[in-house]
Amino acid sequence: MLELRDLTKTYRTGDKALAEVSFTVPKGQVVGLIGPSGAGKSTLIRCINRLVEPSAGKVLLAGSELTGLSAGALRRQRRRIGMIFQEYALVERLTVMENVLSGRLGYVNFWQSFTRRFPAADIERAYRLLDRVGLIDHADKRADALSGGQRQRVGIARALSQEPELLLVDEPTASLDPKTSRQIMRLIIEICAERGLPAIVNIHDVPLAQQFMQRIVGLRAGRVVFDGPPADLTEAALTTIYGAEDWNVMRKGHEEDTEAEVEAVRCLAEIGA
Ligand SMILES: Nc1ncnc2c1ncn2[C@@H]1O[C@H](COP(=O)(O)OP(=O)(O)OP(=O)(O)O)[C@@H](O)[C@H]1O
Numbered sequence: 001m002l003e004l005r006d007l008t009k010t011y012r013t014g015d016k017a018l019a020e021v022s023f024t025v026p027k028g029q030v031v032g033l034i035g036p037s038g039a040g041k042s043t044l045i046r047c048i049n050r051l052v053e054p055s056a057g058k059v060l061l062a063g064s065e066l067t068g069l070s071a072g073a074l075r076r077q078r079r080r081i082g083m084i085f086q087e088y089a090l091v092e093r094l095t096v097m098e099n100v101l102s103g104r105l106g107y108v109n110f111w112q113s114f115t116r117r118f119p120a121a122d123i124e125r126a127y128r129l130l131d132r133v134g135l136i137d138h139a140d141k142r143a144d145a146l147s148g149g150q151r152q153r154v155g156i157a158r159a160l161s162q163e164p165e166l167l168l169v170d171e172p173t174a175s176l177d178p179k180t181s182r183q184i185m186r187l188i189i190e191i192c193a194e195r196g197l198p199a200i201v202n203i204h205d206v207p208l209a210q211q212f213m214q215r216i217v218g219l220r221a222g223r224v225v226f227d228g229p230p231a232d233l234t235e236a237a238l239t240t241i242y243g244a245e246d247w248n249v250m251r252k253g254h255e256e257d258t259e260a261e262v263e264a265v266r267c268l269a270e271i272g273a
Contacts, residue, residue, distance in 0.1 A: 001026050002048070002166050002198045007057035009043050009222075017043040019222040020057070025166075025198040030189050032213035032230075033202045036242050039219040041202045045168050048200070049081050050074055062165055079106040082159030084188070086171035088151040090158075092144040096135060099143050099154050100126040103161030122161070129157040133187065149180035156187060160195075167192065167199035174204065181205070185212045206238070 002025040009018040017040045025031050033041050046052035048059050050066060059066040066077055082103075083089075090099045104122045118126075130136045133153040138146065143154060152172060159167060169188060173181035185201075189212055192199045200217075203209045209216055210230040218226030218233075218241035226237050 001062060002200075003058075003060040004044075004048070005058040005060070007044070007047055007059065008055050009040070009047055009052060010055045017222050018047065018054070021219075021222070021224055022057075023217060023224060023227060025200060027196040027198055028193050029214055030192050030199045030201060030212075032209035032216045033200055033219065034204075034206055034209055034216060034241065035219035038221075039241075040222040041219055042170065043222075044219070045170055045200065045202055048166075048168060049078060049083065075106070079162055080165045082162050082164030082167045084152070084155050084159050084167065084169040084172050086174045088148075088155045088175075090143040090151055090154055093142060095140050095142055096130065096146070096154050097123075097126055097139040100129060100157045100161050103158040106162065125163075126157070126161055129160050132160075132191070133157045147180075148176050149184060152176065152180075152184050153187070156184075156191065160191065164197065167197050169199060169201040171202055171204060173208065181208060182211070189213075206233075 004024070005022050007018055007021040008016075010016045021040075021044060023031075033044065035041055043052055047054040048066070050059075050069075054067055057067070061077075061080060064077075066074070069077055091102065094102075101118050101122060104118055104126075107122075127136065127139070130139055133156055135150060135153050135157070138150065143151060146154065155172075167188070172188065173184055176184060185208060188199065188201065191197070201209075201213070203213075210233060213230055216226065216228065216230055216233055217224055218237070220241050225240050226233065228237075
């Protein structure tokens with residue numbers, strides 16, 4: 001379980017990016033983090049893994065506090081947090097397998113990492129994960145030979161190879177087409193349920209969040225202004241989070257995407273593909 005207690009961040013510029021944010025994420029639950037640009041979503045994710053130092057408040061993972069750890073202790077604790085990124089953050093010239101194994105670098109000693117000799121158990125785990133994300137036949141391909149959706153699957157397998165206790169996911173589908181986005185989101189949700197992993201997904205696409213998330217947290221100006229199931233995300237709630245205009249524009253965009261997809265499927269059916 002992840003627990004945030006009164007997490008607050010004021011940048012040196014004086015920007016208060018987070019104000020007393022408190023919520024807990026139980027095992028296996030995936031929380032969609034939504035909010036307008038500048039609401040504090042990235043700051044929240046970065047304060048949890050302490051890439052950004054919170055000004056006040058606490059982060060507890062499975063009961064142990066991450067805030068206040070020394071640099072050495074923090075390095076060890078970071079292994080407990082798997083990250084999935086918008087731009088995948090793969091090493092392009094390495095193979096799919098090598099990228100997945102890089103998730104183990106925090107566990108092996110210097111020489112093992114320098115020579116990239118991983119224990120057999122790590123390699124077996126990596127194969128199992130590649131199988132789970134549907135890439136077992138691509139293990140020896142270079143990462144730069146993969147499609148965007150395949151790269152994100154490698155990113156998911158790499159995060160899981162750490163055997164994390166928490167997943168932090170930053171805009172995982174922002175670089176993907178609508179259909180691939182749904183496949184990736186479904187995969188993340190299924191994997192978190194299978195492994196009892198809590199996750200926070202920073203997501204711009206509100207309709208996608210509504211379709212897949214069990215719970216949505218809405219931030220506005222650094223404060224939690226919504227916390228509930230997607231069904232409670234009414235027009236009034238969306239207006240509280242985004243103001244009057246923004247979310248209508250997003251919804252229209254999504255409808256256009258869905259229409260385009262339906263049209264593409266219809267055309268393919270017509271030409272017998
Ligand atoms: N390194 C920084 N130094 C100073 N202020 C910052 C820094 N990073 C973010 N901020 C400010 O903190 C606030 C929250 O920013 P943050 O990037 O967390 O929002 P966000 O919700 O992730 O936005 P977006 O959806 O556009 O990525 C904004 O006012 C931003 O200008």
